[in-house]
Amino acid sequence: MADADPTAPSGAADITAEARRILVENDRGGYTVPSSRLYPFQWNWDSVFVALGWAEFDRERAWQEIDTLFKAQWPSGMVPHIVFWTEQSTYFPGPDVWRGGRGGPASSGISQPPVAATVVRRLVEDGGELSEGRYDAIDRWHRWWHAARDPEELGVMAVVHPWESGRDNLPDWDRPMAAIDTSAVGSYVRRDTDVVDPAMRPHKDDYDRYLALVEFGAERDWEDDAIATGSPFRVADPGVTAILLRAERDLAWMGRRLGRDVTAIERRIDRMEAGFERFWQPEVGHYCSFDLLTGRHAEAGTSASFLAPYAGIDMNLDRLVTELDAWSQACRFLVPSFDPRHPDFEPLRYWRGPVWGMVNYMIATGLAEHGHDRWAERIRRHTAELIERSGMPESFDPVDGGPVGGPRFTWTAAMWLAWAGV
Ligand code: DGY
Numbered sequence: 001m002a003d004a005d006p007t008a009p010s011g012a013a014d015i016t017a018e019a020r021r022i023l024v025e026n027d028r029g030g031y032t033v034p035s036s037r038l039y040p041f042q043w044n045w046d047s048v049f050v051a052l053g054w055a056e057f058d059r060e061r062a063w064q065e066i067d068t069l070f071k072a073q074w075p076s077g078m079v080p081h082i083v084f085w086t087e088q089s090t091y092f093p094g095p096d097v098w099r100g101g102r103g104g105p106a107s108s109g110i111s112q113p114p115v116a117a118t119v120v121r122r123l124v125e126d127g128g129e130l131s132e133g134r135y136d137a138i139d140r141w142h143r144w145w146h147a148a149r150d151p152e153e154l155g156v157m158a159v160v161h162p163w164e165s166g167r168d169n170l171p172d173w174d175r176p177m178a179a180i181d182t183s184a185v186g187s188y189v190r191r192d193t194d195v196v197d198p199a200m201r202p203h204k205d206d207y208d209r210y211l212a213l214v215e216f217g218a219e220r221d222w223e224d225d226a227i228a229t230g231s232p233f234r235v236a237d238p239g240v241t242a243i244l245l246r247a248e249r250d251l252a253w254m255g256r257r258l259g260r261d262v263t264a265i266e267r268r269i270d271r272m273e274a275g276f277e278r279f280w281q282p283e284v285g286h287y288c289s290f291d292l293l294t295g296r297h298a299e300a301g302t303s304a305s306f307l308a309p310y311a312g313i314d315m316n317l318d319r320l321v322t323e324l325d326a327w328s329q330a331c332r333f334l335v336p337s338f339d340p341r342h343p344d345f346e347p348l349r350y351w352r353g354p355v356w357g358m359v360n361y362m363i364a365t366g367l368a369e370h371g372h373d374r375w376a377e378r379i380r381r382h383t384a385e386l387i388e389r390s391g392m393p394e395s396f397d398p399v400d401g402g403p404v405g406g407p408r409f410t411w412t413a414a415m416w417l418a419w420a421g422v
Contacts, residue, residue: 012421015387019413019421022392023053026410027061030068031085035394035406038195040088044069044081044112045166046411048119049358053414055123062123066116070137072105076224077144079114080107081163092191093211099218109214109222110164113240114141117247121254135254139265142251145244146268148224155275156236157244158292160227161213165237167337167351168210169202171344172289172298176235182208184215200348200405209233238279238287239304242311243362245272249312276313279305285323286339287316300339301327303359310366317370324375333382335363336398347399354395354404357383357415364419383420392416 026032031042032050039046047069055062072083084095084106095106117138124130149158159165162173185208192201202210213233220226228234248269255262279287279297286301287308301323309317330340337351337359338344347353360383368376386396392412394405 011388015416016421019053019392019416020057022408022410022413023050023417025408028085030064031083032065032410034411035409037090038192038394038406040086040091042069042072042083042085044079044083045115045358048115049361049411050414051119052122052418053410053416055126055128056417059123059126059128063128066120066134069116070134072107073137073141074102074104074107076102076148077140078111078148078224079116079141081110081112081166082108090191090194092189093214097211097214097218100222102222108163109217110159110161111141111145112164113166113243114138114145114247115243116141117251117254118243121250124254124257130254130257132258135251135258135260138247138251139255142244142248142265142268144224145240148228149240150275151225151228153271154236154278155241155271155273156238156278157240158228158234159237159240160217160231160234161210162206162233163210165235165239167239167302167304169206169349170302170351171300171338171342172302173233173235174344175296175298176233176291176293177206177209180209180212180232182212185211196405197348200354201350232293234292236278236290236292237304238276238289239302239307241272241276241279242287242304242307242313245269245276245311245313246307246362246366248272272311273313276308276311277315280316285316285319300342300344302339303335303337303356303363306335306363307359307366309370309372310362314370317372321367321372321375328378331398333386333396333398333401334379335360337395340398347397348404350395350405353398355382355386355398356395357387357412357420361415361419380420383415387412387416387420 033040034043034046047065051062051065073079098108100107100109162168252262252265281288281297286305288298290297328334333355336353338353345353360379364376364379386401389401390403393403394409397404
């Protein structure tokens with residue numbers, strides 16, 4: 001593979017200026033939209049990663065991004081995946097379909113990977129002030145994850161909608177989604193394919209199922225118990241679980257700093273450390289999702305498997321690094337979202353192949369923390385090179401490095417500012 005050249009990015013200052021412009025252009029006053037036409041509202045994990053970009057030139061604005069998100073926290077502690085602060089007609093499904101909000105701003109009824117504690121810790125380590133209120137809000141969110149998405153205390157987090165994983169059309173969800181009844185889904189008009197090439201987006205069959213699941217939750221007023229016991233889609237996700245496990249460690253760090261009793265957090269960490277091994281599939285060499293309704297594991301690796309070290313799990317690290325090496329020989333740019341050797345790999349179709357900057361950031365962080373600095377640096381360099389070649393789109397083709405998905409994408413710009421371009 002021809003990627004061993006560690007040459008520093010050329011034109012880095014120009015890219016940095018452009019990345020800042022993207023953040024400013026997508027700023028809607030207190031929150032940043034991921035991409036102006038494709039995603040015109042506040043998205044949960046987008047916003048939190050974007051705070052890292054803001055922190056590079058406007059620390060107050062970084063905190064504001066996170067604080068705005070938590071203004072939409074539900075009484076249950078859930079922090080929704082979309083907050084509809086304004087009315088916009090360019091996105092479907094909007095607030096009338098979701099029927100979420102619980103007295104606060106209109107929102108979706110599911111959550112998204114909980115990266116907030118980890119990002120807040122980084123802001124605090126960089127000199128920001130940790131407030132009791134922020135700590136409590138994040139702790140409530142984490143407790144919600146355990147109560148609502150792991151009521152049986154298996155130590156793994158379920159997602160009840162592919163959108164809750166943040167990795168919408170991952171091949172992992174194909175089999176669990178196949179069983180979902182779409183007969184009540186009426187006609188609808190998608191807006192995503194007005195903006196992005198349909199070859200880069202989920203299929204209509206996927207959308208029918210996404211909407212059936214939204215309707216299932218909305219009909220039950222998004223009641224956690226009804227969803228935990230009745231949702232036709234409940235899949236334990238190593239991505240969300242790894243991110244939450246990492247976030248719990250960072251929350252405990254903050255709690256100790258504030259002089260709080262963190263025993264409950266430590267118990268949650270112990271449970272998740274033990275639970276994480278349920279994902280391990282030795283014959284695949286990856287941490288694989290499993291369907292909680294059938295007990296069946298996915299049969300291929302995804303980029304989330306490489307988040308194990310980020311979560312502080314190093315049990316199978318040598319094997320994982322061997323897999324990363326094999327992936328690197330199967331495609332030009334790391335880290336594809338799905339195994340590039342697998343027949344379901346599609347380099348352009350959203351989460352079935354493309355490389356995502358913020359996933360690379362998390363994977364590289366974990367690898368560096370566990371002594372794999374060369375791999376971490378290689379992933380950083382690949383991310384920088386992708387941005388140099390293709391600008392700051394939503395994601396990248398791992399085979400030829402071309403841009404994929406929405407244009408002028410905020411979290412890609414933020415990852416350049418906070419990590420890849422540094
Ligand atoms: C979408 O609309 O594609 C989003 O990923 C849902 O969160």
